[in-house]
């Protein structure tokens with residue numbers, strides 16, 4: 001919250017990373033010991049006070065404990081305030097959510113007839129953005145609706161009948177509401193596509209196109225992605241008009257994460273995991289399993305061993321996932337066992353360790369997984385089990 005020594009983003013990650021995008025067979029190439037570098041403090045050009053935004057919003061930003069803009073906020077907010085289309089190459093942990101929420105809330109405060117659509121890949125990310133939005137939009141008379149799969153349509157339809165200025169949703173469910181006529185996009189002049197690369201990975205491309213085809217041609221479009229591929233470039237070309245590009249993306253997320261391999265010999269992976277979790281410093285540990293079934297099994301076995309653990313994966317209903325997440329955030333449980341999809345984009349602070357119980361499928365997944373720890377210039381630890 002109050003850490004503003006964001007590192008300047010350098011993109012000097014090792015070249016093997018690119019080649020190994022599709023597999024994760026040669027793990028030792030990727031697992032680096034944390035590099036101890038001198039911390040260079042980013043000096044923002046603006047302070048929140050300088051931005052031409054509503055006074056109530058400024059007060060809400062301060063109340064949230066934000067003192068200085070992060071690099072992406074510093075660089076993106078002035079352009080978004082001018083109404084320019086923008087591509088942000090940024091991963092979670094950079095403050096990208098506030099980078100688009102702050103100027104858009106200010107925009108809607110000045111013109112409450114307009115609406116904003118925020119499209120995200122996962123339900124958890126939708127809730128996280130909504131939570132942040134509510135804090136920034138306090139006492140502003142602005143309202144939001146979350147439209148995600150896995151929750152009842154009926155409740156969402158009745159929420160859509162109430163006054164709302166922001167709709168945050170996942171592509172499939174948004175499409176359902178558009179098709180059934182409950183969500184009409186005419187009033188929406190602004191759209192944010194967040195974690196667009198994840199949406200592509202998850203097969204949402206047709207739903208994204210469907211949605212964008214229902215938006216006004218004259219619109220304000222913001223596009224965020226952690227990676228830049230030729231497919232992503234194609235989408236940018238398709239959806240945005242002469243966008244400003246801002247990149248704070250770092251391929252060396254790993255710099256402040258101490259990474260190590262644990263070779264499993266003479267014990268099972270589960271026994272090793274249990275032994276680690278008995279050590280006091282493993283107080284908030286995120287464990288990654290390859291499958292939903294695996295995640296469930298590990299969490300159950302940990303509980304049976306007397307370790308407070310929960311799981312988060314796609315077979316759990318929405319309420320159970322949120323409960324597990326909140327228990328982990330508040331440290332009522334020590335270990336959260338997750339699948340890659342369920343953990344994507346989760347913003348959980350102060351994770352002590354990430355443990356790759358099962359190997360990630362791709363290098364990108366590895367970076368995403370270990371990026372859950374060592375956030376906002378804090379040191380983190382990531383351990384990967386190898387049999």
Ligand code: AMP
Nearest residue numbers: 001066068069070092093094095096097
């Ligand atoms: P994000 O990249 O949007 O997922 O944000 C990562 C974390 O940084 C979240 O916990 C935010 O609340 C926090 N954060 C975002 N902007 C700031 C800021 N200017 N100062 C302090 N914390 C921030």
